[in-house]
Amino acid sequence: MNYNLVKFTMSAGTAQQLPKPGRPEIAFVGRSNVGKSSLMNKLFGRKDLVKVSSKPGKTTTINFFAIGNVDFVDLPGYGFARVNATEQERWNNLMEGYFEGERNLKLVVALVDIRHDASPLDLQMIGYLESLGLPYCIAFTKADKFSRSKGLTQAAMLRKQFELEPEVPWVLASSTAGTGIGNLKDTIERALRK
Template identity: 40%
Template sequence: MTQNPFARAQFLLSCARTAQLPDDRAPEIAFAGRSNAGKSSALNALCGQKQLARVSKTPGRTQLLNLFEVPGGRLVDLPGYGYAQVPGEVRRDWGKLIGAYMETRDNLIGAVLIMDIRHPLTDFDTQMLDWSASRRLPVHCLLTKADKLGYGAAKNTLLQVQQAITDRDQPETTVALFSSTSRQGLDPARQHLMGWLGIGPDGQPLAA
């Protein structure tokens, strides 16, 4: 059975401001996505831990930057953007927090953009792609809840999103089908993140 280095993920801290983030050079991978797109479920599935990130049916449950230590660096769970059952002022604060992190965090080496396959490429998703493109950051888009669609419909949506990314001229952005329920796309997604962090299945740095 292939080892999963992310099984060793441990919660580090939560931050309400970027000034509270660790002052070091550890590489970070951000997990971003619209509220209720399955971001926390995807993070838990990738790490093989059911309770690592909170999962809630209430959109907007994640309100802070939540950092998790993994071999080779950190995973950062960003607040879900878009609809949330909270006051507009709070949503604006979350947006400022996400923007400040994406635009200024030197540790950031890539982003995993979580999109519900039934509602991909919302305005918020394209803004996240724009932020990443401005810094030339690689983005791996996971079309979550792929099990909710039939094979043909899921494949068509994948091709449509890939074409949209091509039209945006963002060669460092990739797209894949994913389901935390059926585990579709789980191993390839792990491999993608391991490549960014430069680690092997055992969590050790890959030979240069």
């Protein structure tokens, strides 16, 4: 896949605005601020195609990026203390509309911050992906914050906490250092071939 050909295609702020399912999709989910948008930029080899912010809750819409006939989907993060219930409800409807919309999801890349124990919301997210029977992998992000050996120990501990089956692919990733990007691309290619 030629990542250089990436193009932003559209944003959906409500489930009704989502594009019709059909094209193969690779989606990125995780807590707000975990590094979804940064990791996508790194995959694309682009600095700021996907908007990144130091403030959590930057991504509030579902954003689609196309590479040939495959869509890469940046989802708004969870766990961000939103100011009001209306916004939280919009988020819930948007995410449910997406995941339960019979899309052609080839892989969900679930991002987890390597530095922290599995949070209840992360556990819930993985459980949700499992319950829908979606193919997923885990990207442990911000691996640059640890030495390689500490990162590997921490990843093993988190995989236990999530009770991941051995066949669930995982990578240690850092958008700042570029760690794990090749590995993640291989995982994506394998998922697209299935």
